[in-house]
Amino acid sequence: MANIQDVALRAKVSIATVSRVVNQSEHKVNPVTREKVLKAIQELDYRPNALAKGLLMKKTMTIGIIIPNISNPYYAEIVRGIQDEADRAGYTAMIHNTDGKQERIVRHIYLLREKSVDGVIFSGGIINGYETLSSLRELKERVVVVGRHAVDFPAVMVDNMGGATQAVQHLIDLGHRRIGCIAGPEGSTTAADRLTGYRNALAQNGMAFKPQLVKRGNWSPESGYLLAGELLAGEQPTAILCANDQMAFGAIKAAREAEKNVPRELAVVGFDNVPTGSYFDPPLTTVEIPMYEIGVAAMRMLINLLSGEPFDKLRLFNTKLLIKGSTT
Amino acid sequence: MANIQDVALRAKVSIATVSRVVNQSEHKVNPVTREKVLKAIQELDYRPNALAKGLLMKKTMTIGIIIPNISNPYYAEIVRGIQDEADRAGYTAMIHNTDGKQERIVRHIYLLREKSVDGVIFSGGIINGYETLSSLRELKERVVVVGRHAVDFPAVMVDNMGGATQAVQHLIDLGHRRIGCIAGPEGSTTAADRLTGYRNALAQNGMAFKPQLVKRGNWSPESGYLLAGELLAGEQPTAILCANDQMAFGAIKAAREAEKNVPRELAVVGFDNVPTGSYFDPPLTTVEIPMYEIGVAAMRMLINLLSGEPFDKLRLFNTKLLIKGSTT
DNA sequence: CTGAAAGCGCTTACAG
DNA sequence: CTGAAAGCGCTTACAG
Numbered sequence: 001m002a003n004i005q006d007v008a009l010r011a012k013v014s015i016a017t018v019s020r021v022v023n024q025s026e027h028k029v030n031p032v033t034r035e036k037v038l039k040a041i042q043e044l045d046y047r048p049n050a051l052a053k054g055l056l057m058k059k060t061m062t063i064g065i066i067i068p069n070i071s072n073p074y075y076a077e078i079v080r081g082i083q084d085e086a087d088r089a090g091y092t093a094m095i096h097n098t099d100g101k102q103e104r105i106v107r108h109i110y111l112l113r114e115k116s117v118d119g120v121i122f123s124g125g126i127i128n129g130y131e132t133l134s135s136l137r138e139l140k141e142r143v144v145v146v147g148r149h150a151v152d153f154p155a156v157m158v159d160n161m162g163g164a165t166q167a168v169q170h171l172i173d174l175g176h177r178r179i180g181c182i183a184g185p186e187g188s189t190t191a192a193d194r195l196t197g198y199r200n201a202l203a204q205n206g207m208a209f210k211p212q213l214v215k216r217g218n219w220s221p222e223s224g225y226l227l228a229g230e231l232l233a234g235e236q237p238t239a240i241l242c243a244n245d246q247m248a249f250g251a252i253k254a255a256r257e258a259e260k261n262v263p264r265e266l267a268v269v270g271f272d273n274v275p276t277g278s279y280f281d282p283p284l285t286t287v288e289i290p291m292y293e294i295g296v297a298a299m300r301m302l303i304n305l306l307s308g309e310p311f312d313k314l315r316l317f318n319t320k321l322l323i324k325g326s327t328t
Numbered sequence: 329m330a331n332i333q334d335v336a337l338r339a340k341v342s343i344a345t346v347s348r349v350v351n352q353s354e355h356k357v358n359p360v361t362r363e364k365v366l367k368a369i370q371e372l373d374y375r376p377n378a379l380a381k382g383l384l385m386k387k388t389m390t391i392g393i394i395i396p397n398i399s400n401p402y403y404a405e406i407v408r409g410i411q412d413e414a415d416r417a418g419y420t421a422m423i424h425n426t427d428g429k430q431e432r433i434v435r436h437i438y439l440l441r442e443k444s445v446d447g448v449i450f451s452g453g454i455i456n457g458y459e460t461l462s463s464l465r466e467l468k469e470r471v472v473v474v475g476r477h478a479v480d481f482p483a484v485m486v487d488n489m490g491g492a493t494q495a496v497q498h499l500i501d502l503g504h505r506r507i508g509c510i511a512g513p514e515g516s517t518t519a520a521d522r523l524t525g526y527r528n529a530l531a532q533n534g535m536a537f538k539p540q541l542v543k544r545g546n547w548s549p550e551s552g553y554l555l556a557g558e559l560l561a562g563e564q565p566t567a568i569l570c571a572n573d574q575m576a577f578g579a580i581k582a583a584r585e586a587e588k589n590v591p592r593e594l595a596v597v598g599f600d601n602v603p604t605g606s607y608f609d610p611p612l613t614t615v616e617i618p619m620y621e622i623g624v625a626a627m628r629m630l631i632n633l634l635s636g637e638p639f640d641k642l643r644l645f646n647t648k649l650l651i652k653g654s655t656t
Numbered sequence: 657c658t659g660a661a662a663g664c665g666c667t668t669a670c671a672g
Numbered sequence: 673c674t675g676a677a678a679g680c681g682c683t684t685a686c687a688g
Contacts, residue, residue, distance in 0.1 A: 001441075001466055003665055014675045019667060027668085030673060045465065050442040051388070052665035055379045055680045062422075062443070071408040071620075073401060080399040083425055092422050092439060094390075097411055111420060113329075114378040115390070137373065138329055221607050249607040256609055279549050279577040281584055281609050331681055342659040347683060355684085356657060380681035384664045 002044035011040035022048055054116060062092050063302065064112035068100045068124040072219070073274045074244070074291060075124060078146065081295020082121060089303050091118070100125040100187075102132060109135040118142065119302045126187055127151050144302045146294060148189040154305060154313045156298045160190055160271075163287040163319030164197025164241065165204070167269045170285075170321060171239045172205050174328065176267060180213045180237030182227045182247050191216075194243045194271060213237055217247050224250025232258045238266060239327070245270035245277050245286055252280065252326065267327040282325030289319055330372035339368035350376055382444060390420050391630065392440035396428045396452040400547070401602045402572070402619060403452060406474065409623020410449060417631050419446070428453040430460060437463040446470065447630045454515055455479050472630045474622060476517040482633060482641045484626045488518055488599075491615040491647030492525025492569065493532070495597045498613075498649060499567045500533050502656065504595060508541045508565030510555045510575050519544075522571045522599060541565055545575050552578025560586045566594060567655070573598035573605050573614055580608065580654065595655040610653030618645055 004022075008015045013033060020027050021037040029037075040046070054060035065082060067075045079095060086093050094117065096108040105125060109132070112120055120139055123146035127133065133151065136143065145153045171179050181198045184191025199209050213235050217223030224247025231237055232254060242248035248270030252262050260266045262282055270277060273288035297315050304311035332350075336343045341361060348355050349365040357365075368374070382388035393410060395403045407423060414421050422445065424436040433453060437460070440448055448467055451474035455461065461479065464471065473481045499507050509526045512519025527537050541563050545551030552575025559565055560582060570576035576598030580590050588594045590610055598605060601616035625643050632639035 005665080015666080016668080016675055016677095017673090020674095023667080025668090028673060033673080045462075047438060047442050049383070049444060049665050051379045051383045051444050052680085053667075055377070055383060055664095055682090056666055056668090058680080060379065069408065070398065070411070071401070071404045073399070073404070076399045076401070076404045080397065080425065083398070083423070087425075092424075092443065094420050094422050095411070096420075097408065097415075110375060114375050115420065116377060116379050134373075221604065225607075246604075249604055252609075253607050276549065276574075276577055276604050279553075279581050279608075281580075333681080343682080344659055344661095344684080345657090348658095351683080353684090358657060361657080377681050380664085381683075382664090383666090383680095384682055384684095386664080 002046045003049065004046075006044055007037065007040045007046050010044065011036045013037060058116075060116050060118055061090055062094060062115065062117045063299075064108075064115075064117040064120045065093050065095045066098060066105065066108060066112075066120060066122045066125075067095065069097050070095060074272055077274075077291035078123060078295040078298075081292040082299045083295075085296045085299035085303075089299075091299075091303075098125055102129055106131050106135045109139065113138055119144070119306050121146065121298050121302055122153075123147060123298070126189060142302075142306060144298050144305060146298050148193065154301050154311075156294050156301065156315045156317070158190075158289055158294065158317045159319055160193035161197040161200065163271065163289070163321070164194040165201040166319070166321050167241055167271070167287050168198050168201030169205075170323065171241070171267055171269065171327065172201065172207070174239075174267065176239040177207065178213065178235070178237045178239070180231045180235060180240040181215070182224055182231075182240060182242045182251060183214055183216050184243040185216055185218050191243055198241055210235075217243070219244050219246055221246045221250035221253075223247060225254045226250070228254035229258070232260060232266070239268070240266065241269050243271055245272045245274045245284060248284055248286070248326075249280065252284075263326050263328045269327060273322060278324065280326075285324045285327040286322050287319045288322050290317055293317065330374045331377065332374075334372055335365065335368045335374050338372065339364045341365060386444075388444050388446055389418055390422060390443065390445045391627075392436075392443075392445040392448045393421050393423045394426060394433065394436060394440075394448060394450045394453075395423065397425050398423060402600055405602075405619035406451060406623040406626075409620040410627045411623075413624045413627035413631075417627075419627075419631075426453055430457055434459050434463045437467070441466055447472070447634050449474065449626050449630055450481075451475060451626070454517060470630075470634060472626050472633060474626050476521065482629050482639070484622050484629065484643045484645070486518075486617055486622065486645045487647055488521035489525040489528065491599065491617070491649070492522040493529040494647070494649050495569055495599070495615050496526050496529030497533075498651065499569070499595055499597065499655065500529065500535070502567075502595065504567040505535070506541065506563070506565045506567070508559045508563065508568040509543070510552055510559075510568060510570045510579060511542055511544050512571040513544055513546050519571055526569055538563075545571070547572050547574055549574045549578035549581075551575060553582045554578070556582035557586070560588060560594070567596070568594065569597050571599055573600045573602045573612060576605075576612055576614070576654075577608065580612075591654050591656045597655060601650060606652065608654075613652045613655040614650050616648040616650050621645065
């Protein structure tokens with residue numbers, strides 16, 4: 001690969017001049033000289049080496065994204081938002097899957113530091129524990145998080161609580177009185193907030209909270225399927241709020257196998273509004289979250305953080321209840 | 329951030345010695361000295377700078393992945409496979425979305441060169457045109473592709489043709505004689521191969537190929553929905569092969585709205601076996617592709633390529649017809 | 657076993 | 673307007 005030296009030699013100028021041309025520097029360069037350099041660059045198919053530049057400038061135009069799993073459509077959509085915004089600003093992203101495991105989170109944070117990323121966006125899982133915080137020490141002024149975290153980073157958040165309350169209110173308005181909940185896993189603040197929203201709606205309507213109507217899944221359709229099966233065999237709710245769409249897909253399948261008509265005998269609400277939900281039969285009623293925009297906003301925030309621009313340290317997105325065929 | 333110099337100063341040794349300890353070099357280091365260095369590293373929370381190392385060693389332990397769109401579950405699954413295998417080998421991946429646009433492909437290939445990635449995995453879209461090939465020039469010995477391409481790179485391929493033939497044979501065996509096809513877009517070799525498979529099955533059974541039974545979508549559920557609507561309103565096939573699951577979801581929705589029972593009045597087959605397909609009603613009959621394993625295999629191949637190990641330049645994966653409720 | 661020094665490919669303050 | 677030189681943080685051949 002041709003380097004700056006090769007270009008300088010061929011154009012018969014110094015590397016300083018080549019650098020100025022390449023970077024369209026303020027520093028004046030004679031037009032004739034510039035042309036010579038441009039010609040040499042073209043002929044040699046020269047590209048500046050970003051490692052060398054990054055080492056010197058202490059700026060790599062690279063960011064890290066830490067998520068549980070890119071093959072989860074929720075994160076995939078957020079990531080696409082982050083990347084589109086990053087691309088517009090000239091940043092490249094390195095994506096790290098942690099499956100929510102502390103050990104992997106810590107290891108990948110260290111990796112990002114070694115690779116000298118300019119900043120980090122953290123979504124999913126949870127930042128806690130001495131190890132994780134300690135690994136973030138050197139990076140902590142350059143982190144943006146998506147979701148609610150114990151630590152005080154600039155954050156893009158979603159009104160999960162309000163969304164869940166609204167969804168349950170919708171079920172109550174339809175006349176449901178035994179409303180089950182397939183919640184997300186322990187340790188997820190998103191899951192916790194959605195569950196709180198469910199409880200709030202019950203309380204606001206003077207309805208008792210019954211722990212036996214609540215099951216905790218792991219976001220997968222399988223877990224929704226199994227837990228809905230348990231609820232239908234036991235407590236027999238007439239409606240179920242699922243903490244995400246995937247689990248709602250599983251719940252609808254369980255209802256089908258139990259020969260319960262959705263929505264007539266069992267109403268089901270999901271959360272997120274993943275793309276395929278509206279193709280289901282019945283189309284899934286769900287709480288929409290603007291995942292793509294969340295990603296864009298998180299990257300926007302990181303760009304401001306890194307450039308020293310002032311910005312709001314907290315951006316809250318509202319949800320929107322989409323009433324479709326799985327509730328009536 | 330502490331650098332190697334800081335560690336050397338604190339441990340009262342030279343940077344050469346620190347380097348040897350950090351890299352667990354062959355070169356002997358006195359155990360007492362080693363301990364001093366380790367202690368300093370710990371106290372300073374030192375991490376070696378990968379930019380400096382990469383610049384010197386001409387090896388960054390970073391790879392690039394070029395795909396159309398990470399929020400497409402097909403690519404997300406392949407990427408997860410690539411990343412898991414990459415992670416095991418100590419590589420980090422930079423993912424670039426091109427939406428299949430030549431301009432973006434070219435731009436991102438140049439970006440990957442600037443960032444000095446060790447290698448590239450290219451999936452989706454298509455490598456052709458002077459611009460793209462030219463941009464790949466410097467990287468061409470370090471590229472692995474997924475899918476069929478005009479250019480001769482080491483490749484991981486899928487028997488799309490055989491899978492489609494098998495799926496259509498299944499429909500024929502069920503007695504269907506008017507079989508429609510919602511194919512993928514022009515310019516996609518995957519789409520072309522699946523369409524050829526469809527035609528082959530017809531030919532093998534002495535059935536005529538009718539162009540009016542074939543429509544070309546763009547892989548999205550919307551396109552499947554619209555095109556299935558056209559087929560149902562016009563040619564009235566009794567079965568449709570869709571070139572991917574997303575379009576099959578759309579087709580089933582169109583059938584529902586046209587009050588055609590699936591599978592009784594319209595049989596539908598998808599392709600890929602994305603995770604949600606089996607939760608549909610009816611569960612989607614589809615041609616399974618081992619997406620995750622394809623990703624793993626592609627990364628494995630790239631690792632061998634980069635390390636100079638001998639390996640098969642072509643790895644072919646077979647598909648598997650999964651018969652579910654959308655065909656009977 | 658230890659360290660001084662060269663060099664990877666850049667940018668920029670400084671001198672001319 | 674142009675260029676020589678320092679320095680970013682590393683690894684390793686070489687000398688001792």
